[in-house]
Amino acid sequence: MSTAASLDLSRLGAPTLVDIDYEATLRRRLLAFKARWDAARVKDPTLPAFDVIDADGNPLTQFDTNAVLEQEFAHGETMIEQTINDHANALRLATAVGADLRHLAVTYKATDPLIISPATDSTAEVLESDDELRFRAQLSDEARPLYGITPGGYVWRIRKLYGDRVKDVRPLRRPGGQMDLYILGRAGDGTPAETLIGDIQGAFDGEAGSQSTDIVTVRPARIIETPAAVKLWVPNGPDPAAAVAYATTAIAALGAERHKIGETLHAQAIGAVAKSGAVRKVDVLAPLGDVSGGADGAPYISSITVSWGIDG
Structure with a gap:
């Protein structure tokens, strides 16, 4: 992956113009x-x-x-x-949010925010998240013809054209000029529809769509499914229902965050997010070990089971 794609701006921290004391x-x-x-x-x-x-x-x-x-x-x-x-x-790509981020992305990076779901009579318009827009804006320079198409440039183009259906893209350069583009869909477990794979492949066929030295093949990402099951140990007295609900929501959020190509779902992380105030300890029953997506796969939590027992 390119330098821009591998740079996590959220880790930079916000520079300070004025020291406050x-x-x-x-x-x-x-x-x-x-x-x-x-x-x-x-x-x-x-x-x-x-x-x-x-x-x-x-x-x-x-x-x-x-x-x-x-x-x-x-x-x-x-x-x-x-x-x-x-x-x-608000003027920095790394720290801007909301309307400020959208202004920066459009004005300086030629990157419009994607509409995931258009507005209807009963629902509001749903835009991509700030993190997704920031990531695409960060990659925009790599898609300019002057520099040729870098791996990050392929990611930028796919997410610009098909971002409402694509959650993640992983370009892998193979020997012999092969460029494999792995696609993770937004819906369900992330398996992209065959029509989506065909649309993306068509967008890069021919010299106008890709770098002349690249042989582009669009492939679906491997989905590595795993159930998530934990047992919460709570003291006698408090109603465990709130702890069970909290753990279920937290595990689902972790699963959504790690549902990306090349990510790893750590069993220890599942136990950590499932623990809340009244919970004394958490046993992770599944998965028994870390679930790695590897170079072309994405871990996916297929089901969540939270049970509980009395500790002492």
Whole structure:
């Protein structure tokens, strides 16, 4: 896979334009106020001394009127600084969300958000997730003809044209100029329809659709099905129904996250997400080991079973 596709922007963290430190801001403001107050006392010795801070600007009391006002001003200043950082993050592909991300993707990456389900009289329009749009925008440069079509370029084109039906794409370059494109569908266990495979293959047939040195073959991803079964051990007394419901939802969310080509569904992760407050321990009954998708497959949780027992 290309460098852009393998770079996880979410791991970069948000850079900071303005360092925010409320305590330092308050000390600075109090020292500045004291300097101005002392200058005023030189002109008017009848003014009382401002002696409610130490030499470093730390308040000695929380009840002086001027100190309280400076606390309020310091809070307002730090809120403004946070707003500056928030606005800066809205202009970065790695940290922008919602409308800000869509603006960046369209304006600078020529990548429109995909409509997964159009609006109807009774349902709202469903767009692809921010993470999916960010990933496609990140790959857009690799699809430009000037550079030829990289593996990431194939991914970008497929998700742009068929993103409402394609959940994941894995390009694998083989010897002899072979480029295999493995497709994971959005519906059900991810097995793509034959018509979808045919549509994608047709889009890359001929020199206009692919790099002239590539022999492109579109293939369905292997689906590695596994049941997920856990047993929750809870103390005597609390109703386990809430813990069972929580575990079921958490395992389903983990399965959806790991349902991608090349991912691994770790048995330990299933036990970790299934544990909630009242649960003392979790036994993972299935799968008995990690389920790896390998280079061309995707793990899929086919069923979820959550049982419980009394611990002690």
